[in-house]
Amino acid sequence: MYKVRCQWCGWSYTMSRDTLIAAVSAAQATQALHHVENCPKCRHALKIQVSDMKRFLPPGTVLTPPPTPTP
Ligand SMILES: [Zn+2]
Numbered sequence: 001m002y003k004v005r006c007q008w009c010g011w012s013y014t015m016s017r018d019t020l021i022a023a024v025s026a027a028q029a030t031q032a033l034h035h036v037e038n039c040p041k042c043r044h045a046l047k048i049q050v051s052d053m054k055r056f057l058p059p060g061t062v063l064t065p066p067p068t069p070t071p
Pocket residue numbers: 006007008009010011039040041042043044
């Protein structure tokens with residue numbers, strides 16, 4: 001569970017474990033440093049540091065490896 005606070009409207013909400021894992025996996029696949037979430041209240045884009053989200057992953061989480069390009 002990762003708590004996100006919107007910097008625009010101050011709304012805070014919690015990302016579920018599954019959402020968090022999916023977000024980190026997707027970010028790793030593209031080697032992105034940030035994950036972009038849209039605030040459920042004001043729809044502004046929120047940039048979340050991937051390294052920050054990783055600290056909240058449950059221990060032993062297996063991330064989906066990035067897809068390897070097929071020749
Ligand atoms: Zn907001």
